[in-house]
Amino acid sequence: QVQLVESGGGLVQAGGSLTLSCAASGRTFGSVAMGWFRQAPGKEREFVARINWSGGSTYYADSVKGRFTISRDNGKNTVYLQMNSLKPEDTAVYYCAANIYYSGIDPASYDYWGQGTQVTVSS
Numbered sequence: 001q002v003q004l005v006e007s008g009g010g011l012v013q014a015g016g017s018l019t020l021s022c023a024a025s026g027r028t029f030g031s032v033a034m035g036w037f038r039q040a041p042g043k044e045r046e047f048v049a050r051i052n053w054s055g056g057s058t059y060y061a062d063s064v065k066g067r068f069t070i071s072r073d074n075g076k077n078t079v080y081l082q083m084n085s086l087k088p089e090d091t092a093v094y095y096c097a098a099n100i101y102y103s104g105i106d107p108a109s110y111d112y113w114g115q116g117t118q119v120t121v122s123s
Contacts, residue, residue, distance in 0.1 A: 002026040002112040004096050009117030012086055016121075020081040022096030022114060033103040034079040035110060036070060038092035038119075047105040048094070049081060059105065064090075086121045094119050 008020040022034065035050035049060045049070040058070050069082040079096055094117055097110035 002031075002098055004098060004112055004114035006094065006096050006114045006117040009094060009119045011120045011122060014086060014088055014121055014123045016086050017082070017084045018086065018119060019083065020094055020096075020117060020119070022079045022081075024077040024079070024098065031098050031100055033099045034070075034072065035097045035099060035105070036079075036081045036094060037097060037107055037110075038090075038094045039116075040092040043092075045095070045107045047107065050099075050103065050105060051079060052103050057103075059103075061105075083119070086119075088121045088123065090119065091121050092119060093117065 003025045005023045012018050031053055033050050033052050036048040037045050038048050039045040047061050048064055051058045051070045051072050067085045072079045096114045098112040100111045102109050
């Protein structure tokens, strides 16, 4: 139905930067928000950031506020996550997700998910 494809993951040194992209296709009309989540081995999936499709209001987890920036290009149906000052604890698989009904932070409220992209921060 709605397809989300993440890209841009990789290996980066602590203190470095990385930008993730999420290209959306399919029936995205009426979607309220797009979010980024991450999951490290043995841990639950956690909220990172979200952005509303219209208006562009943003919200961040305390752990990434001031370091990460979420943005979107409505014409390209693409959402980005710019990650600066990366720390080893940021290492995880990062997922983008679409929320049809709410602009929230609960993973269970999101309706469509990408396949994930690995981010590894060394040192």
